[in-house]
Amino acid sequence: MTQPRDVTLSQILTVAQMRAAEDELVAGGLSVEALMEVAGRGAGEYVRRLAAGRSVTVLCGPGNNGGDGYVIARHLMEHGNPVTVVAAREPATAAAINARHLFEGNVTDGHVIVSGDVFVDCLFGSGLSRALPEDLLALVKGLSAAHHLTVAVDLPSGIESDSGAPLNHDLPQNDVTIALGAWKQAHWTMPACANMGVLRLVDIGVTLRQNAPRLLLRPRFQAPAPDAHKYRRGLLGIVSGAMPGASILSATAALRVGAGYVKLLHPDSRLAACVAPLPELVTTAGAIDDLVSDPRLAALLLGPGLGRDDTARRHLETVVTRGVPTVLDADALMLLGPDIPLKAPTILTPHEGEMAALERAFLLPANGTRLHRAKALAKQARATVVLKGPDSIVVDASGRVVVAPRASSWLSSAGTGDVLAGLIASRLAVHGETLRAACEGVWLHGEAARLCGPAFTSNELAQAAGRALAGALA
């Protein structure tokens, strides 16, 4: 089945996958030179619009990233934009040598730092395999400091493509990064992604790779069906615990994004009395087994404010044996282990600390990239995992991966995780699909934060979730 182009363009490739994709295009009859022409022209057009007639300096390295630089420079020259190339090293690949020959403009060797308006970094791209040597590091930093804007082509030089790790200290901040052909892991991975500025992608015709991670795109939400009623839209049970305020935050969010009925379930009736009621939230107190036995429950959420004592553990054991799609968050993740088998489709939403606890419990090594760690946990626990942070990742047990773009750093405040759990659980109550619910929840969370602007509380974030959903209705 052919996929819409925006789905194909949302894939995030490793260097090996990108090379395989390029080899496939070459095997299909395109030359590397032709691909470089498409990539360089595409990037050149972004640079031309950004420069708007101002002077551009293009730093070219020895490989094909440098080759792209010569194509960009030629494109700018053809459009009458002043451009200078700084050749840090002589071109060393056939395609780069060809691109160098075709450029008839100004080329300097980099011994003097040229100043100007827009600096375009084409020193290294996905071929970077070790730290930049001192002279090249000084050149990138010097040129970036001597220009008003810095644009990285494919990747900022000094960043490792597959891990997002900076291979040098003190690399310059980019205003724009133009990815070529496909997104690479580094574009969406901390710390590299925080240094890339605005991200753009040039399409060179790469096809869909099997099992490649995808970038989280805006979901499309449906209004309730004409004959909808509250139970058919999904009954969500949120189990409260030692700190009931956390589950109120989850419920505030959940009420706004799809579930037709959200119930707060209080296994401790004394605590139920301490909670300030929300008029739209139904609250029920009773024994945990009775509370979760309602056959109409479409999803359950357990963890926010749960506590970590024996009672909390018993609540967790009861919830996971119930067989209803479930979100486990916060304290529930500190209690979970292989001795508590998950009977129903389950979503785990750990932050880094909870992830470390789960790795200990499931005897997983806590090394490798966050992507590899999340995949290992999802497989071992047979659950969908949302590994939270500035670069959140969603992975399901079969290994499908969706990477969220960086969200507002104002989300780094207490209680926003409870809101996320409520959003995901509400979507799960609507349709029961774990990967989809996790992605929708993460998207709604990021969008609600964007709508809130700076300095919001977690309660304000939860309240904004309805507006986030409204903006993405089909």
Ligand SMILES: NC(=O)C1=CN([C@@H]2O[C@H](COP(=O)(O)OP(=O)(O)OC[C@H]3O[C@@H](n4cnc5c(N)ncnc54)[C@H](O)[C@@H]3O)[C@@H](O)[C@H]2O)[C@@H](O)CC1
């Ligand atoms: N292959 C293709 O079909 C296309 C490739 N494109 C461009 O090609 C780039 C990848 O090109 P390359 O594989 O030539 O790699 P780069 O241009 O990123 O690097 C060139 C070579 O430099 C050497 N090197 C690595 N780290 C170094 C260091 N720290 N100091 C000194 N030398 C170092 C390596 O031998 C590496 O292969 C992409 O990022 C993209 O910009 C695009 O033109 C699109 C088409």
Ligand SMILES: Nc1ncnc2c1ncn2[C@@H]1O[C@H](COP(=O)(O)OP(=O)(O)O)[C@@H](O)[C@H]1O
């Ligand atoms: N710097 C950041 N940038 C973007 N999102 C962040 C950042 N820090 C935290 N978040 C998001 O905020 C939420 C915090 O969740 P969590 O740590 O569980 O908080 P709490 O338990 O206090 O509710 C997660 O969704 C996480 O992805």
Ligand SMILES: [K+]
């Ligand atoms: K580059």
